[in-house]
Amino acid sequence: MAELLETYACAPSTERGQGILISGDPKSNSILYCNGRSVIIRYLDRPLEVKVYGEHAYPATVARYSPNGEWIASADVSGTVRIWGTHNDFVLKKEYRVLSGRIDDLQWSPDGARIVACGDGKGKSFVRAFVWDSGSNVGEFDGHSKRVLSCAFKPSRPFRIVTCGEDFLINFYEGPPFKFKLSHRDHSNFANCIRFSPDGNRFISVSSDKKGLLYDAKTGEKIGELSSEDGHKGSIYAVSWSPDSKMVVTVSADKSAKLWEISDDNTGNVKKTLICPGSGGVDDMLVGCLWQNDYIVTISLGGTIYIYTASDLEKAPLELAGHMKNISALSVVKSDPQFILTGSYDGLLLKWVQGTGCYGKLERNVTSQMKCFAAVEQEIVSTGFDNKVWRSSLQGDQCGEADSVDIGNQPKDLSLALVSPDLALVSIETGVVFLRGTKIVSTIDLGFTVTACAIAPNGDEAIVGSQDGKLHVYSVAGDSLNEEAVLEKHRGAITVIRYSPDVSMFASADANREATVWDRASREVKLKNMLYHTARINCLAWSPDSSMVATGSLDTCVIAYRLDKPASSRVTIKGAHLGGVYGLGFTDETTMVSSGEDACIRVWKVTAQD
Incomplete structure (x- = not known):
């Protein structure tokens, strides 16, 4: 038999010139991100604990917990959304083809009944909202002419949905059933990310024009913006609110993360600038962020995850690195x-x-x-x-x-x-x-x-x-x-x-x-x-005492054989690595390490079957 001891997770997939939208669950203190066909679940307070969901047929793009933390909705480049349980071996509940192209963002309604997804589609179908357990549509989403990069659900009643994208527009919809209410063209470049504050009073959009704009959550009217003083010098790719709705964190191509205090008059002033401890190369551009509980998470273009303690920002961040490719x-x-x-x-x-x-x-x-x-x-x-x-x-x-x-x-x-x-x-x-x-x-x-x-x-x-x-x-x-x-x-x-x-x-x-x-x-x-x-x-390894040999294959399995037993008494690890196993080694007589197409590394304890 084989017991999984540790998983060293892959890094989030990133693309130059584009942000990534990560999410999490404050109750379990876990975060979700995607790499290839995998959705990765990691725990901020125990980073070596990793779970991987690998059932998408195409590269996954975004994943979100339901408000009660029981379900995860994940989407991929084919426009498919899969809804699966966070427990019980990730049992699949529903699967829908939502858009005709890549999905870039999705959000649950605060009551957990509906999901809105946005991305690239044919014609003008860039956004769709549906009841998650039946798949039926809940509104019409006109108003965008190009790919929609981000969407958000107002966390309190009356429900609202906001969207932003490559046509520089911020669109505001009332419902359900949702219908177009108004549009803003206040940005002069791609609007990359849009998020409601947890208290449901405001929402913020950030853009490649280096600006962050604040809006009233109920009416959709613009009410303020982030100060240009000490602001970002490059595209802003993502934004996340603090749990108390008083601050936001933004990340940018200028390789910095900034914490902004949002005042009562709806202006945002820089309280702290976080420079990630990289070498200053292109890979140190910051493309994703999340503020969850007392943690601030930022992600670099090179895939490194930095975890800061919000209550002690002078403390150096925990760095989690990993492979992005096979x-x-x-x-x-x-x-x-x-x-x-x-x-x-x-x-x-x-x-x-x-x-x-x-x-x-x-x-x-x-x-x-x-x-x-x-x-x-x-x-x-x-x-x-x-x-x-x-x-x-x-x-x-x-x-x-x-x-x-x-x-x-x-x-x-x-x-x-x-x-x-x-x-x-x-x-x-x-x-x-x-x-x-x-x-x-x-x-x-x-x-x-x-x-x-x-x-x-x-x-x-x-x-x-x-x-x-x-x-x-x-x-x-x-x-x-x-x-x-x-x-x-x-x-x-x-x-x-x-x-x-x-x-x-x-x-x-x-x-x-x-x-x-x-x-x-x-x-x-x-x-x-x-x-x-x-x-x-693809690969083969010997145990240090020459008593065991293991093989790794394109079929995703690792098989270990003992030389003193017939081949039929082998130990088989099924699904060791999504896409195939490409690397194997032994660290001691019974501990084996494997790697593969999924960019993850796993450590196994192998004990021979009698």
């Missing part, structure tokens, strides 16, 4: 203390410590995307899509200077001789390249299409996998290879090869969903019938 490589680095290193498709390297979570981003002076990497205690060797192999020293919590070598072909796989990691074997389509440091020792054409490779820890043997499913075993003599054996068992292209830590065995896996464990000395199959995945196997 994690393409994972390595457990056996140092003191031991840590987990993950690299995503977009080139981001993150360091994780079990029990702590993200330990920090490793800054690389390499901007290329990352395909795969291997890590030892003091060094990271990585390959990208630029035909280069990079070596970076690992100094403390950062990567040192990186050296690279262009091997003239797209690297397919990478393996280090762990006893002398200066020696690396890189596979390319036509053969392999031997590297010492960043010097090419030899490039060998093998005469077949290469798909995977592994080099023995002491560098005396290499195994190369081919497109036709054969494993070629070579002895390494200086800078050349001598073929010793060809092993035929697989019926699909070899995807991964790994030596066991005690070097007495090696394991291989293929695109036809089969894995095999081989005895290294006799080259006989040691564990067979490992054919329990339903799709390509």
